[in-house]
Amino acid sequence: MATGTTMTSNTASNMAGDTLLKVEHLSMKFGGLMAINDFSFEARRGDITALIGPNGAGKTTVFNCITGFYKPTMGMITMRQKNGEEHLLERLPDFDITKKAKVARTFQNIRLFSGLTVLENLLVAQHNVLMKASGFTILGLLGLPAYRTAAADAIEKARYWLEKADLIDRADDPAGDLSYGAQRRLEIARAMCTGPELLCLDEPAAGLNPKESLTLNALLRGIRDEGTSLLLIEHDMSVVMEISDHVVVLEYGQKISDGTPDHVKNDPKVIAAYLGVEDDEVEEIEEKLDKGVIEEGTV
C-alpha cells in the first residue's frame, strides 16, 4: 500500500508559494451526521494558513482527517513535499503521516508525556531517526559509536527547540510540572522535533494570556521563516489576523470563505456566521454590498 501512495513528480519545485497540501472534496460522515461536506482548500508552502469557524463547524474533524486520526468518508488529501514526493494522506496510517509525509500536529487538549522530562519529550519525537541510527535497537544495544553520535545530535536538536520555545531552563523537569502556556510551547517544540514540512496546530492560543499569545505569535512566525508551513485552527482572532497569510472559514462542514485575512474579515457570510444573522438578512447584506465586488469562496 505504501508504494501506491508515493508518487514522485518530475517537476520538483522548491519555490515558496507552490501548493503544499491540497484537500479535495473532503467529506466525513459520522453515522447520519455529515460533519464535513465536500470541503476543498489548498495550503501553500511557506504560508501560515488558518482554519476558522464557529464551534462545531468541523475544524478539528478536518484536522483529524489530514493527520490520519480519522479516515475520511470521501475525498483526497495530497501532501507534496519539498523533494517532489507526493503522499495521499487518506491512505496512510496515522504514524506514517508524520514519519513519511512529514505532517506533524498538536492537540486541542494538550497531550504531553507528563511523566517524562521536557527533554525526553523532545527525544521521543525523534524516535524514527534514532531507531534507524540504533539499527532498530540491536546495534545500539552493543554500544556502537554511530548511535552515540546520533543520540548526541538528537539532544542538540532538542536543545535548539528548547531555546526557541524558551524552555531551556526547564529541560530536566517533568513535562507535567510546566505551566499551561509552557506546555503549549513544548507541544509545538515536540512536533517540530519530528522535522515536519507542515505543522498543524489545533488552537495553539487557547487559554493563553495576551502576553503568552504574543510570544506564541513570535514562535510561530519563527517556525514559518525556517521553512515549515503552518496550518492552524484558532478562535483567537487577534492571533489569526495577526499572523496568518491565508484564512479558510468553515461553517457546518462547508467552506464559506477563503482568502486573505482582510478579505475574510469583511466577508458578510463570515460576519453572519459569527454573529448569527438570519439567512435572508445575509442575502440582503449581499445585495447591498453589490454581489460582484466580493469574491466569495465556493459554497
Add this chain to the structure above:
Amino acid sequence: MTTQLEKNEPGLMAKAVKEGVFAGLIAFGMFLLFVGIETYQDINNQLVWRTRWGLLAIFVAIAAIGRFLTVGFIKPHLDSRKLAKAKSGVLEISDQKSFFHKHFLKIALLFLVCYPFLAMLIFGRQGSLKYVDNFGIQILIYVMLAWGLNIVVGLAGLLDLGYVAFYAVGAYSYALLSANFGFSFWLLLPLAGILAGFWGIILGFPVLRLRGDYLAIVTLAFGEIIRLVLINWTDVTRGTFGISGIAKASFFGIWSFDVGAANNFNKAWGLPSSSVYYKIFLFYVILALCLLTAYVTIRLRRMPIGRAWEALREDEIACRSLGINTVMTKLTAFATGAMFGGFAGSFFAARQGFVSPESFVFLESAVILAIVVLGGMGSLTGIAIAAVVMVGGTELLREMEFLKHVFGPDFTPELYRMLLFGLAMIIVMLFKPRGFVGSREPTAFLKERKAVSGSFTKEGHG
C-alpha cells in the same frame, strides 16, 4: 507551639476518649459474631456454640485504647514534630543521604555475591541448603519474572494478567526438548527465551489492538489457555502428572552435577558429595540472569524503543502523532517481557527437575503483578525489594514456629500467607500509593538528573 498544644489539651482528651469509646463500640459490633461466638461440633457430631467473651473483650479493648492513644497522643506528637521541622526550615528533600542509601545498589550486589558462602559459613553445608534454595533462588526467580513483567506493565503500561503463560512456555520448552532430544541447558536457555518471545508476538498480534480492561481480560484468558493445553495435551505434556526427571544444568558442559557422571563437579574438585554445590551454582546462574535482565532493561530505557515504551504508557495518541508505530512498539515490549519470562521458566525447570501445570496457575501471575505494582512500576530497585518482601515474607512465615505458642499448636502460619499478603499490600498502598520507589529516573538530561515524582507519571491504559 507547646503552649498551643496545652491549650488544646482538655478538648483533645475529651475528643480522644469519645473517639476511643466509639471505636470500641464499632469493634464490639463487628467482632460480636465473628469472635464473641464460636461454633464447634460436640461428641455427638452436633453443632453447638459457646461464647468467648474474654477474647472479644481483648479485641474491643485493643480497638478502643488504640484509637484513644492515636487521637490523644500519637497524632499531636507527629503534628508537633512536623511543625517543628517546617519551622526549622529543613526540607526532607534536602537531607543528606546516608552512606547506605547512596551505595545501596553496590552493597546489595556485594551481599548477593557473598550470600551463598555466608550462608554456608553460618549454617553449615546442609543447613545452608534452605537459605540458598528456598530464599536465595526462589526470590531471585521472582525478581527476574517481575523485572520481565515490568517491561510490559511498568514501562509500556500494558496490563498483562497472563504473564505466567510465558513462564510456562519457557519451562516446558526446556523440559520437553531436553527430555526428547537431550539438548543441554545452555543451548535450551536462549531457545526457551526465543520460543516464549515468539509466543508473545503470536499473542500480541490479535490482542494489542485492545486496551485497558479488555487487554487484561484477554491476557488472563491466554494464560489459562496455555495451562489448559498443558493439562489436556497428555501425549506430549503428560497432563497433570507433569514431566519429571528433567536434566540438571551442567557447569557449561565441563562438569556435571549428576551424581553418577564421570566428570562430577564434586569429585573433580575433591568436595564432599552434597547437593548444596549445585544449588550454589544455580544461585549464581539465576543471579547472572537477573543482572542480564536489569542490564538490558536499563540499556533499553535509554534507547529510542525504551523511550517509546514509556511514551506509550503516558499517551498513546500523542505517540502516534509523533510517527511512532504503536503496534510494533507494543509488540516489542510484549516479546521482550515474554522472553525474560521464558528464560526464568527454563531455569525453573532445571532447578526443580519437575514441571507440571500446577506451577503455572493464575495466582502466580497475580503475585508477579503484585510485586511489580508494590515495588513501584518501572523501578528495578523497588521491584527487587518488593520481591524480597513478598516471596521472602511467605518463606519466612514457614519459620514462624513461635506463633504456635501464641495462637495454639494447630496454628499453621503458611495458611495465613494470603491474608497477610493482602494486608501488607493494603498498608503499603495506603502509605506509598506509587509503590516502594514511586519516582522515575529520567533517561537523558541536559544539566542535572532529577527524579520525576510519581504524581506525574501515568499507569497506562493498556
